Structure formats: C-alpha cells, structure tokens
Amino acid sequence: MKRTEISSLGEFGLIDRISEKVPDLNKHTIKGIGDDAAVLDALGKQVLLSTDMLVEGIHFDLAYVNLNHLGYKSVIVNLSDIYAMNAIPKQITVSIAVSNRFSVEAIDEFYDGVMRACARYEIDLVGGDTTSSNLGFCISISVIGYAVPSQIVYRNGAQVGDLVCVTGDLGAAYLGLHLLQREKEVFIANPKMQPELKEENAYLLRRFLLPEARKDIIDFFAQTNIKPTAMMDISDGLSSEILHICRQSRVGALLEEVQLPIHDQVRKQAFEFGIDTTVAALSGGEDYELLFTIAPKYLEKIANHFEITVLGEILPEKESVKLKTKSGNLHQIIAQGWKSF
C-alpha cells in the first residue's frame, strides 16, 4: 500500500484532502469547512451540542481496531448522545491529533469511516482541526443536533410508576472486546499465529467494532407520539446509566434480572469465558442502546416492538436502585461503569 508522509501535504493540504471527501451539505448547513466557523441554521429549534474525546491506548487499541472502523465508531458514539435526547443530529466536527507514525493513507482510512457514518445518518462534516502529536492518536468529535423544545428528553424526568425500558440487547460489545483482547494476547505470545476470529462471533465483534446509533427508535417515538420521561444512551453500562437517571430524577428503580435482553452469542461466549451474562449486561458498556423511562400508558404501544424490552419500574427515591434476581433476591445496583483514571 502506498505511504504518503503527512508532512508532504502539510496542514492545509491535509484539510483540502479531507474537504474533498465531504459531499453536498444538508439544508441546515449554511457553511461547512473552510472559514473560521461553520454556520448552521436552527430554524427556530433548540440546538443540541455534545462532544467526546477518544485517546489511543485508552479508548481504542490499534492492534485490533482498524482506522476505518475507528472513524465510523467515533461518529456513532457522538450521534448516540443526541438521539439519547430525542433529537436529530445534523452536523459534526472532527478534530484529530496524529503522530507521523501515521501516513496520509491511514488518515484517509479514518475519514472514510467517518464519512460512511455521516452518509448513513445524513450528517454533515462541517469542520474540525488536524494537528500533529508526539503522542499517538487523539480524536475529538463534537455533534450538533436540533429539536423542538417540547420534544427534548432529559435524564431528570423519570416519574414514580414509569416503566424502565431498554433497546436491543446488552453485553455483546463487552464480549466482542474480550474476544479481541484474547486474540491480541495469542498474537503477542506467538506472532506467527494468525488471530482466529470465528464467523459465529461476528455479532459480538460487530457490536464492539461497528456499533450503530438508535435513530430507528427516535423515529419510532416520533411516529407513535411517544415521549419518554427520561433517556440516555448506554455507553458506560446499564448499572451506571440507570443510576444517573435515578439520581438526576430523584427516584429509585427495580429492575428484573430475568428481563435483561441477552443475545444467544453473548450467552455462549460468556459461558466460554466464565463471565456471568448479568454482569456483562449490567456493566459491559459500549452497546450504545437507549435506556429510557415512559409512562405506563404507553405499554401497549411498545409491547409489540421487537427491539424494546421493559426491564422494570421507577420507584420512590427511598427504595434506591435494585435488581431482582432470577431467584427472587434483591441486590443493590452500584456503578461499575467505565473508569479510565
């Protein structure tokens, strides 16, 4: 593969190269890349802004994550934050700091992944920054979204009696990461050994490497006139996120272990690794599913949605946040989310 040194393009050459990848802008974007700031049209709506920073060696390991997937996932995790407010993301900025260990082709790979996510979710890349680094690869993404004010769902609106719901299934990304780490260790121990990633593990790997954001659920809410009372996306893990919602809403909750949505591949692989599936589902993180609470009157509307599971209900604050196990015991839920320090 061709290797072009970034220094041969310079910063402006690199920006031009990235700009060329950007297709026509959507109608909410007045000005994209190429001035001091992007200009966006709010059309009388409220504007949402979220940002994330991803650091090599902390959030990703380039030993088993390729740059194209990394670009895709970096966008998805940011879009997920805007959907989690029941709003629609429309623009992103992407800033990267890269050392000269990376070639121009490597940066292209990264931005190809970024643009693929943008195309799929109808997002404009409107700016960013590119800089060198002595220090490896660091990514910062900001995303702008829009919503009519009455539509926005915060974390602090859960009411006693509400249903606690989650989309999709939980724990798969966590097991996908474990699989990749195991293969890396095998490879380090014996570099001649090719990593063996079985087809039957494809779901777990995809959930970790190429997650999707739940735009479909936000669309479903709009179509069926459902407005959750509180919502957030699951990046750190279900335990951590339900505690955020309960703390900010000043309520408690009771979740049922038996309701946790677990994919068959998670069960199989968790068994092989000797990991408890409930631990994977509660603490795994990086699934980018939505956790939300809704008034019980909506039960019928969501009951037939294949991708939504009712986990339990919201209780008064004094009941704290508990899990009812399959055997009927009550366990206090404590945060075991991601902790990078």
Place this chain on the structure above:
Amino acid sequence: MKRTEISSLGEFGLIDRISEKVPDLNKHTIKGIGDDAAVLDALGKQVLLSTDMLVEGIHFDLAYVNLNHLGYKSVIVNLSDIYAMNAIPKQITVSIAVSNRFSVEAIDEFYDGVMRACARYEIDLVGGDTTSSNLGFCISISVIGYAVPSQIVYRNGAQVGDLVCVTGDLGAAYLGLHLLQREKEVFIANPKMQPELKEENAYLLRRFLLPEARKDIIDFFAQTNIKPTAMMDISDGLSSEILHICRQSRVGALLEEVQLPIHDQVRKQAFEFGIDTTVAALSGGEDYELLFTIAPKYLEKIANHFEITVLGEILPEKESVKLKTKSGNLHQIIAQGWKSF
C-alpha cells in the same frame, strides 16, 4: 501545595468538581453540563460552531506556560474564531485528556483559567469530556456562537477596491514566545539559574501567554453599522491569513510595509534577537487580531479608531498578493504560517 490524585476522584468526581466551578447559565443556555448533550436556544438566529485542538509539545510547552494561562488562552483562541465571523460566542465545551502526571489541583488550575475567560467574555461552559491519557495533555474546545444571518462575515467576500485593515499590533506574541524559549534554554543549561523575564518585556509575554479576543471590535462594528466584506482572525500569521482571504475571494491585494502596526517593545526585542520586525509581523502568528476588508466608504468611520490600521487595498486576482516595502519594492507574499507537521 496539596496533590490529590485524579484516580481518587474518578471520572464522575472530576466532572462534578468541574461542574461546581460553572456559574449561572446565560439565557441562551437551556441545559449545560449533566446530560447527553447541552441544549442551546437559537432564537431564530444562525448558529456558528468552531473547534480547536491543542496538544502538549506542539501547541504549548508546560515548561513555560502555566496551566491557568493555558486554560485562559485555550478559550480565547476559540472565541476569536467566532468573533472573526462577526458573531457572538455564547457557549463552549472543553474536553481534556490528561496523564496521571497531573494532579487534581493542576486540573483545577487549568479550569480556573477556562472559567476566567468565560466570565470575561460572558460564555457558558456547557459540556465536554475528561479522560485519561498515556500521552500527555491534549485539549479540544468547541465554541457555539450566534448571529442574524445578514450579519455573518465570511472569508470570501472581499471586493476589488476594498480596504485591508488589521486590529491592534502584530508580532508581539511571536517575540513573547522567543523570550520564553530563550529562558527555557538558559534554565536547561543551568537549572540553578532563575529565568529572567524583565518587566519591560511584560507586553510581549502577555500577548503570547494571555491573548485577548477582539470582542471590542465586533461591538464597534455593531455600534457604527459597519459590516466588513471578509474577515478572519490572525492565528497563523498575517501572510497566511491574507492569502486565505484573497484565495477564497478570488482577488489580489497590495499591503504597505510602512503601515504594519508594530509595538515599541516588538521593535526593541526584535533588534536584540536580530529578527526583522516585518517578518515577525507577517509570519509571527498567535496575535489573535482581526484581519478584515471593508468598502472604502467606511474609511472615515474607522480612521479615528486607535485600534484599527489600514494596511492596503484589494486588487484584481491577477495582481496577486504583494507587499510594498519601505524602499518601494514589491514582494510577493507567500504563506509562512504555522505548520505543525
């Protein structure tokens, strides 16, 4: 000084600590820190978004920049991008990646500088990300601004016959940096020697360490009903920025060397270092002054503004971009802006 390990707080503890520094939000901020995204009110205006990434060892050297100043400057350079569009910044997000070589008190110092800049420019800190890093200190800031659509000034509007103007004076930040680098070298050669930064150099050091953004000029434009045809802020250097405006506006320009606004301390220190003041003014960068073009009918309105200097005029594209020297020679202006790769 007390040293608290960041790991003793954890990510959420650190976020709480930063959140406590944030004062009451301005009326355009519906929701700040604490949910998946900040929510901003556009009030029917257009929304501007700019972002910057600053990397230790590339953009700043903690051997001679303290964290409080770094926090202040990191905000200023972003605000400057929004003012350079003739718009008003209202919110920022600040993301940092830090290694455990930094204590909680060090992070406090940084955010104290951030909040001081926010207070001075009436900006809300509405979100961000805090993460660990194996790799030193990396900062990413995004800023949101607002403007009525007709008020926004892009880079591509310069017209033949327009006046080319600049605010303040040029080259001081560049010489401030040189002073600091010299003191660092002295210190490395002989660690017992204290850096000697003379009072008479205070202006140069302040221009590099604690620059300001030209909100006053944007306010002046609003009060006097002046709208520049093109504008940008000088971060890379006058040469680089005038070339951006001319390229995007498809025009040429003639600037007069004799008009370059140079501070007395720049002249003195440039002489001591053997640096040409014109080179410092053209290529120095980091002054965060505004470079703009306006119709000649505004000459009278700006002539008495002490902080605005007319450098020359916009010519047809075929004339290219030139500097007329004090001796009457014409020199092609070429980009010598910042190049970090």
